[in-house]
Each structure stands twice: as C-alpha cells, then as structure tokens.
Amino acid sequence: MASSLSSRLGANNAIAAPVKVSFKAQMLQAREDAIVEAVNRLLAEKGFDLMTVDEVAAEVGIAKASLYKHFPSKEDLAAAAMVRVLARAKVLLASLPANARPIDQLKAVVRWMMRLQLAGEMPSLPSQNSSLRANLMANRAYLDGLLQVSDHIGGWIEAAQADGSLNPALPPILVLYTVYSRACDPVLEFMQSSGQHTDEEIVEFVVTTCFDGLRH
Amino acid sequence: MASSLSSRLGANNAIAAPVKVSFKAQMLQAREDAIVEAVNRLLAEKGFDLMTVDEVAAEVGIAKASLYKHFPSKEDLAAAAMVRVLARAKVLLASLPANARPIDQLKAVVRWMMRLQLAGEMPSLPSQNSSLRANLMANRAYLDGLLQVSDHIGGWIEAAQADGSLNPALPPILVLYTVYSRACDPVLEFMQSSGQHTDEEIVEFVVTTCFDGLRH
C-alpha cells in the first residue's frame, strides 16, 4: 500500500518532502479514495437526491466535518465520483485491443457500462438538478475526462460509420448519446429484478437490442 | 365550462343527482383535474424528488391544505398523475387502427411516448424511491391501468414475434420494458437541447435506433 501510494504522489514530492509529510499525504489520499468510492456506491444505489452527506460519512466511518475538509459541498462529492468513473472508463478504453473493428470497440464499451450498472457501481445523477449541473460544468477535471472519453468513442463511431458497420444516416452525436444512455438504462434493473436471467444474459440481450434493434 | 364538465360526468350522474350536489361534484372534479394536470407537468419538468407540494398548490392557485383534501400525500399526487397518463395511453391504444401490422402498432406507441416526453408531458418518477414504489404498488387504479396497457402492448409483441417482424429470440418482457423505457430516454432531451433537429426528426431517429438498431 505504501509503495503504490508514494508512487502515485510523483517523484518530485517523494524526494523533496520529508517522510512525515509523505505519510500524512498518503493517509489523506487513502481516505479521499475511500470517500469517493463510498460516494460512487451510494450514488449508484440511491441517486444524488436521495444520498445524504451523513450517509457518506457513516459509510466511510469518519465525521461529516472531516468530509468537508476534503470536499466543499455535496455537489463536489458527486463530481469526484464522476471523475473517478471517467478515469475507469479511460483505463477500459486504453485496454481494448487497438486493432479490433470499431463496431466491436463500441460494443465493448457498452458492455462495460452495463456490467458496471448491474454491479451497482455506476453513479447516477439527475439530469434535472440545476445546481449539480452548474457545478459539474464548472469542474475542469470532469469536463476534461468527459471530453477525452467522448473523443475516443467518437473516433470509433466515425470509423464504424465509414466502414459501414454502423448506420451512416445517424448523427454521430446521437450514437454517442445512445451509447452513454446505456449506463442508466432502466431495462437493466427491471430485467435483473425479474430474476429470470443472469447478468451476462441481460447484457447480451441489451447489446443486441442496442446495435441490432428489436427487429433484427 | 359547465357544459363540458357535465358531459364528461356521464348521463347517469347528470340525471340522478340534484343540481347542487352535481355542481359541487363538478367543481371538485374540475379542481382535481387541474391538480393532476399540474402535477403531471411538474413531474415531467422536475421529477418527483424536486417537485414540492407547495409548487403544486401555487400552480393550481389553491391552498396547500386544499390539496390535502383531495390527495392524502405527495405520493398519491404522483400516482394520480401516473393513472392519468395510463388513461391517455389507453385512449391512444384504442385509437390505433386494429388492422395495422403489430410492429407498426408498437412503433406508434413508441412515437406517442416520445412525443409526450418531448412535449414535457411525460411524468418521470425515480425507480429508486422506495416509499413511492410501495405507494404505487398499493394503488389499484395504477396497477389496473398498467396491467391493461401492458396486456394490450404485450399482445402486439407476441404477434410481431410470430409474424417475424420482431426478433423472436428476445423475451417479450424485455421488449415491453424496452418500449416503456423510451418514455424516459435521456437521448431525447439531449438531442432536443442540442437544437440541431426538430422534435419529429428526433422521434424518427430514436424509433430507428430502437427497432432497427445502431447498425441498420
């Protein structure tokens, strides 16, 4: 744990700073990770409005005031969770074989999103809460992450339309939104709650309806 | 106003009841309609959590206490709005030409749902709020309406799978959920907010991706 944490702090800090400060920073970072992970889970479970800051503090096992030492508001907590999931998305994108067909890259992204949702790890934010939206739009880390991920996926969309595996008549932005919306598709949880199918079966069903339609 | 109200009350009431009581009932009914319509609009605009009972009272122009004379809780307000939209759905289903192909009936239903959402008249409820779900599941009018609509659509789904126009490998319940989920598809509002397409273009885009998939 210590080595992985110190390595992520970067060489400049690790050398210049005394050991004591480094240890302190490690603790702070570790706690921040625990906070963001708890927020991510609660956001996936109950959504932004129903998640309370007290719950987050209780989940992490720290006082609420300590939470506010790390994040100045509930909105910033949500933003941190979104930044985290975007970072995970970037890891996923980078891990996909670069020589695969664009359409298969897109399917892999959709599968990953749906598995995350079925595992209860996909934070869900209301698209209506204006204060939250304003906060997100002012968050550089979030915007940067979203832009990078969208660019990456957007490249595959254009390539897939160019090679004919994706309907070229659809605006690329529509395709991108359609892919993103699989992350909050209520069909997944409905099918899961019916208990008739395994998670993987559900994923394959929805991949089919998403890419090949209901008609097939 | 009075004539349109008496006609909707039905002949049996209009004849049997004394004028005073009938008039009172008309007023109550008219106010209840106004309440449910306001709830429907606010539910579509802000969702259940962000809608406040005070707003509803203000929108209708009555006191909050009067609201509680009609509906015992916020959850019941939402349920009434859902019952209303289910009733509108039944009218739509009955109005569709009975001799059309099942797949076209389904497309018509999806188009109607999406137009309703784009018009800001589709109430949106969180699938996570447990108190609301419990209330809905205890509401006979809601359950009856939902069952009738689902049966109606379910018949078309099976027929469309039988005649080969719908993928027979998909569980009918998955198709039903997929159709329903078009009522809260975030792609619609994203595309609408981008301002690049008319509502009807958006509807046709999403009908295409829904039935024919992204690949086509």
Place this chain on the structure above:
DNA sequence: GTCTATAGACCGATAGAC
C-alpha cells in the same frame, strides 16, 4: 506543550403533513 484533525452537537432552511 502545541497544533491539527476529529467527533458530534448544532443551526438555518425547507419539505411534507395536518
């Protein structure tokens, strides 16, 4: 002994309920 971070009481606002 000093100083930081914590725990938990506390506050103002607002919502639902009656």
Place this chain on the structure above:
DNA sequence: GTCTATCGGTCTATAGAC
C-alpha cells in the same frame, strides 16, 4: 398557518501526534 423531521453545512471542545 403551524409543526416536526431532515438535510446541507458549520462550530467547538477535545483527543492524540509530534
């Protein structure tokens, strides 16, 4: 119009690291 509960956010006394 009032009452109560709850939420986001703050404040203060204190425990523990150095």
